[in-house]
Amino acid sequence: MSKGYHIVVCGGIVPDPLQRLEPVSTPSGPALRNEMMLPAVLDPWAASALYEAAALAKKMPESKVWLVAAGPKAKLQQVMMVTGQKVPFELVAIDAPAGGFTESFAVAGLLAAAIKSIPGLDYSRLLVFGGWESASRGAGSTLQAVGELLEISAQFQGVDELAVAEDGSFTVLERVEGGRHQVSKCSAAPAVLGWATGNLAEPPNNPQVGMANMRAIMPALQKAKAEKLSAEGLSFQHVALPAEQRETRIVKDTPVDVIANEIVDWLRGAN
Amino acid sequence: MSVDSTAEQNRQTMEADIVCVGFGPAAGGFLTELTRELAQDGGATLQSSVMPGMPLQVICYERADDVGFGVSGVVSRARAIRTSFPELNPADVPMAAEVSHEEVLYLLDPGKASRRSALVRFADTALRLLGPVLPLKDHAFKLPYIPPFLRKEPGLTFSLGQFTQWAAGQVMGSGMAQIWPGMPVAAPLFEGERVCGVRLLDQGTDLSGAPGDGYMPGMDIRAALTVVADGPVGAVGQALNRKFGLPPGNEQFEWAVGAKMVVELAPGSGLKPGTVLHTFGYPEPEIFGFLYVHPDNLASLGIFVPSTFGSPARTSYRYLQQWMKHPALAGYLAGAELRSWGAKSLLESGRRGEPYLAGDGYARIGEGSGSTNMLTGSGVDEAWATGVQLAQAVCELVRAGKPFTKANLEAAYVKRRRESWVEQEGRIAExxxxxxxxxxxxxxxxxxxxxxxxxxxxxxxxxKPPHERLQSLEQFYAGRISSVEIERIRRESRERGEPLHDALMDRVGFEPIALDGKLFVSLQDALLVGGKVQAAHGYANHVVFTHPEVCSDCGDKLCIEVCSGQAIYPGVNGVPAFDREKCVHCGACLWNCSRPGPDKTRLGNIDFRSGSGGLHSSQN
Amino acid sequence: MERVLFLGHTGENGELGRAALEALHAAAGLAEELGCAFDAGLVGADVQKAANNIGSCGASSFFAVSGVDFAEARYGSDVLAAEALCRKSGATIVIAAGTSRWMRVLAGAALRLGGRIDTHATALGAGQGAVSISRWYYRQRMEAQLSRAVRPWIIVLEPGSAPAWQGEEKAAALVDVPVEVTDAAKRTSFAGYRAPQASEQTIRPDAELLFVAGAGWTKKQADGNIHIEEASKLILDFMHKSNASLGSSKSLVDLQGEGQAVLPFLTHLNQIGQTGATPRHAKGFATCCHGEEPHVVGWRFINERRAVNTNPNCGWAQGKADVLYVADAFAVMAKVNELLS
Incomplete structure (x- = not known):
């Protein structure tokens, strides 16, 4: 393959997974309590996709990586201060709500429009990456819609590995039931790949990458247009934390043999 | 070829005009002022020397994983902050409120657990006897008069985390400076006596710092000016102190560890936004406490355990819980929930602990530069002010074409500082x-x-330095617990692997803390629930016991007792072990070692280095 | 008037899997509640056997998209099949199981149909004549009840959320729905399955027990040392003897990518919790776990839960586990293995 890929990574921002999340009702629908105060990160699966994209671009000369990210501008800027140090990319920013209760198809519409507006994007070399689900909406339905809007019918979800052959075809490993991977071969780009975790560790923070990225990140953020997301016909009756509290029996100061016997009895269904 | 020489070959260098270490209130003031000047100037007079034709190239590296992680609730008169933001509307900054009500409470001991001198006991008795005619309620005496030096009105209560994020957003949005969180600075770079930049921390190492998979030597950032704003326990500030010493007569012996929380108050707590409560007297007389109320039923609260408190088995977390149980506070906190937790060292020496503020190629601002005022109990505004002063000085020097020499920085920055209210009030507080x-x-x-x-x-x-002030457990508990019993408690705690301080506090009568899973949680859960403590892999341990043989001979192990995250724990051959995944980077171990550092360059036998990770909460 | 369509695809044995039968149960129940007709739409190489298996389910029609192009999961052909079945049925509500095959394509089909989709639904009903569902947000941390006005509405049901449909086998009259699969849609070809490279097959979705190995196994123990080999042996021994499925906490899996000391047989696929799976098992047994990941998120669908942990104040296990044993997991598991022998 003479030319590399044009890889567009779709990645939203989500609250740091360790934060306590609570829903609240607002006039515009459900939201998170203190949503703007919660530290945000690039969606973990989308982050895997971004690292995979960067690794692929490094292997394939003449490749280029874009990150198309939607979120409130101030939050997006903050996340980019961290993400921007990881791998080289060009940001395409969309100033829009990033909460989990937004409509996946509305988000997909914004993402697809943003991708279509990237100057010089070569569809014959296009790989659209993203997380197979977000840690916010957690639906796994955005990326497929982006692919449809871009008329891409080679799509993969739960991807852990992408291997490119000499002839430009590639093999994809997708997570399926039973702890297995489905292996598929695809003849050529364009394709949509929703990544699971992949196999790459989080890259170290690289100050030079940060400096290079930031030259385009700040202008991209300044250019970002404020967009609204529609939720036509969707009504939430309620949103709640699962209120499950168990009576925990605590067994301590008990000999190991006694504990082990009790566990084995339980495993065997005796109690 | 050795790994070291390969590493040196792979070590990259980047050039900037100004590199700033740490992003707290001092760097916030510095970068706010500087980026405004740069934006107005448009590169006309504040030109870069490393990228000719461009404005000054300014980079700031922050150790924590994001800006505003793990700092504290604050009350401040906010004079300097309001000078920078004359139009500041507290509603624009999450959790900020105008101070609306202030109280100072002297907390009596509701039980008999507190260690009170005869004089204090006498005063307590007198207060209780006069209770019917004094403002005495819930075992607390409300001071009828707040001295002017303690008053915060007109001022703001806010979350330093949220304010710092807000300020960072403004700076980044200007496009005139870059702030990079998650990038610890390992050390300053020296050329003789001149600081010529900083070295970032190596990544992809094992816990000892040896290169591992994905090794990336920390980059050298060379800059004409290094702005040191990494706080009192920052690695760069410490390195400068070691190299240059402190000015004659100055010392950094006074410290405190602040343990704090952000809680969500139950509806109907009776506390209005902007309420400021300061306390002293309980759980031990010298432990000060605070409670500041933010909008939306949020409150910051916490205590300070000072280095003057002589116990060799002190614990800020248990004392904080004990303080929250005091009847004067418990009513306000009924039904409250923990949202965030953290701890931090404060350099309480203030002006007395001031290092050399400037040298060739560097200047120091903020708490690590001795700006905190311990009479007024104020540090954030002072730190911000010193940053603004340095920014003004930098612009003056660049416009005059003068290099960042010690003499020029002293004439432009130190002089400004000496003439300011920060210095004048700092002298009063000294x-x-x-x-x-x-x-x-x-x-x-x-x-x-x-x-x-x-x-x-x-x-x-x-x-005296902290380690010279420490008493033995037997001295500290003299008359309350016999040495035989102390030895027994010590032995039992060791066998159970449980902290000694909890057992001792239980023994002297502090009511054991009943955990409710909401406000009162175990310290380990506070790390997870409140602090959300995380540590990325690929970095070396940042707490190092410099002379293990000293630790082996040490019977106190104060570092273990005092560790805010239980990250320091008993190790092999008596040398404590360190778990960086629990470290909240409070730095208390730096000044809570009971043995002097044999090489005399440190307060104790512990090297508190630059490290990654820590708290992931920005509400503090 | 609503019309319900159940969508199913065959598995490797040519039959519908358990998750599909659960979705069928939910679809038939909803149609009954609404008093409306429902159809079945099946996809696979040959779906007659699957159709006969559910022949008595009460579906008005059994629509089929079948043939070699539909033998294996592939976005290009499956999305055409789903779209064609929905159009043929004219259904307003489409119910399918959250299998990897349907999760891959149904969002695309919904977009083609001008409809909407919800996934990870755990319950559905038609109180007061309006269809509403419960589904998860924020990775199983919040549950919402919602309804939609836009049709068709594709609802993807989380496996394990409904009883499986049971009924007599009956010859079903299939209505073939022709679908032309263009070359463009066939750019992807199926090339088999790959099991994890680990020597052990440790993920067993059908196991009664989920055994969760927390990060504590790889931490320093009381003697100040790490005992990875001993931990590995204890866990693998237990897996052999109990036939459990193995889950791990996030931190343990992440360590692997960082070259840290880890249990060698764990992969990303074992991960449960916030960024991993939320498996369904009758029993869950957590060892050396501390933190929200395993207990709160990863355990959401575990019925009986027990934990071994050295911290009696572990706020994560308390209120989440039925029994918390405060003990050294190394010692407990060695004895458990001995007893299971």
Missing amino acids: KARDGFASGFSAGMLGMALAGFSKGRLGWPVKL
């Missing part, structure tokens, strides 16, 4: 805390003397 070295009563008297005499009077005392 001896305000000295009395605490002689005990709680002397401490309070000393503060009053300094405050009312505007610094002319103070408690006469010769200050």
Whole structure:
């Protein structure tokens, strides 16, 4: 393959997974309590996709990586201060709500429009990456819609590995039931790949990458247009934390043999 | 080829005009002022020397994983902050409110657990006897008069985390400076006596710092000016102190560890936004407490455990919980839930602990530069002010074409600082805390003397480094627990692998803390629930026991007892072990070692280096 | 008037899997509640056997998209099949199981149909004549009840959320729905399955027990040392003896990518919790776990839960586990293995 890929990574921002999340009702629908105060990160699966994209671009000369990210501008800027140090990319920013209760198809519409507006994007070399689900909406339905809007019918979800052959075809490993991977071969780009975790560790923070990225990140953020997301016909009756509290029996100061016997009895269904 | 030489070959270098270490309130003031000047200037007079034709190239590296992680609730008169933002509307900054009500409470001991001197006991008895005619309620005496030096009105209560994020957003949005969180700075770079930039921390190492998979040597950032704003326990500030020492007569012996929380108050707590409560007297007389109320039923609260408190088995977390149980506070906190938790060291030496503020190629701002005022209990605004002063000085020097030499920085920056209210008030406060070295009563008297005499009077005392002040457990609990019993408790705690301080506090009568999973949680859960503590892999341990043989001979192990995250724990051959995944980077171990550092360059036998990770909460 | 369509695809044995039968149960129940007709739409190489298996389910029609192009999961052909079945049925509500095959394509089909989709639904009903569902947000941390006005509405049901449909086998009259699969849609070809490279097959979705190995196994123990080999042996021994499925906490899996000391047989696929799976098992047994990941998120669908942990104040296990044993997991598991022998 003479030319590399044009890889567009779709990645939203989500609250740091360790934060306590609570829903609240607002006039515009459900939201998170203190949503703007919660530290945000690039969606973990989308982050895997971004690292995979960067690794692929490094292997394939003449490749280029874009990150198309939607979120409130101030939050997006903050996340980019961290993400921007990881791998080289060009940001395409969309100033829009990033909460989990937004409509996946509305988000997909914004993402697809943003991708279509990237100057010089070569569809014959296009790989659209993203997380197979977000840690916010957690639906796994955005990326497929982006692919449809871009008329891409080679799509993969739960991807852990992408291997490119000499002839430009590639093999994809997708997570399926039973702890297995489905292996598929695809003849050529364009394709949509929703990544699971992949196999790459989080890259170290690289100050030079940060400096290079930031030259385009700040202008991209300044250019970002404020967009609204529609939720036509969707009504939430309620949103709640699962209120499950168990009576925990605590067994301590008990000999190991006694504990082990009790566990084995339980495993065997005796109690 | 050795790994080291390969590493040196792979070590990259980047050039900037100004590199700033740490992003707290001092760097916030510095970068806010500087980026405004740069934006107005448009590169006309503030030109870069490394990228000719461009404005000054300014980079700031922050150690924590994001800006505003793990700092504290604050009340401040916010004079300097309001000068930078004259139109500041508290509603624009999450959790900010105008101070609406202030109280100072002296907390009596509701039980008999607190260690109170005869004088204090006498005062307590007198207060209780006069209770019917005094503002005494819930075992607390409300001071009828708040001295002017303690008053915060008109001021703001806010979350330093949220404010810092807000300020960082403004700076980044200007496009005139870059702030990079998650990038610890390992050390300053020296060329002789001149600082010529900083070295970032190596990544992809094992816990000892040896290169592993994905090794990336920390980059050298060379800059004409290094702005040191990494706080009192920052690695760069410490390295400068070691190299240059402190000016004659100055020392950094006074410290405190602040343990704090952000809680969500139950509806109907009776506390209005902007309420400020300060306390002293309980759980031990010398432990100060605070509670600041933010909008939306949020409150910051916490305590300070000072280095003058002589117990060799002190714990800020248990004391914080004990303080929250005091009847004067428990009512407000009924039904409250923990949202965030953290801890931090404060350099309480203030002006007395001032290092050299400038040298060739560097300048120091903020708490690590001795700007905190311990009479007024104020540090954030002072730190911000020093940052603004440096930014003004930098612009003056660049416009005049003068290099960042010690002499030029002293003429432009240090002079500004000396002429400012930060210096004047810092001088008044200089001896305000000295009395605490002689005990709680002397401490309070000393503060009053300094405050009312505007610094002319103070408690006469010769200050000692923290390790020289420590008492033995037997001395500390003399008359309350026998040495035989102390030995038994010590042995049992060791066998159970449980902290000694909890057992001792239980023994002297502090009510054991019943955990409710909401406000009162175990320290380990506070790390997870409140602090959300994380540590990325691929970095070396940042707490290092420099001379293991000293640790082996040490019977106190104060570092283990005092560790805010239980990250330091008993190790092999008596040398404590360190788990960086629990470290909240409070830095208390730096000044809570009971053995002097054999090489005399540190407060104790512990090297607190630059490290990654820590708290992931920005509500603090 | 609503019309319900159940969508199913065959598995490797040519039959519908358990998750599909659960979705069928939910679809038939909803149609009954609404008093409306429902159809079945099946996809696979040959779906007659699957159709006969559910022949008595009450579906008005059994629509089929079948043939070699539909033998294996592939976006290009499956999305055409789903779209064609929905159009043929004219259904307003489409119910399918959250299998990897349907999760891959149904969002695309919904977009083609001008409809909407919800996934990870755990319950559905038609109170007061309006269809509403419960589904998860924020990775199983919040549950919402919602309804939609836009049709068709594709609802993807989380496996394990409904009883499986049971009924007599009956010859079903299939209505073939022709679908032309263009070359463009066939750019992807199926090339088999790959099991994890680990020597052990440790993920067993059908196991009664989920055994969760927390990060504590790889931490320093009381003697100040790490005992990875001993931990590995204890866990693998237990897996052999109990036939459990193995889950791990996030931190343990992440360590692997960082070259840290880890249990060698764990992969990303074992991960449960916030960024991993939320498996369904009758029993869950957590060892050396501390933190929200395993207990709160990863355990959401575990019925009986027990934990071994050295911290009696572990706020995560308390209120989440039925029994918390405060003990050294190394010692407990060694004895458990001995007893299971």
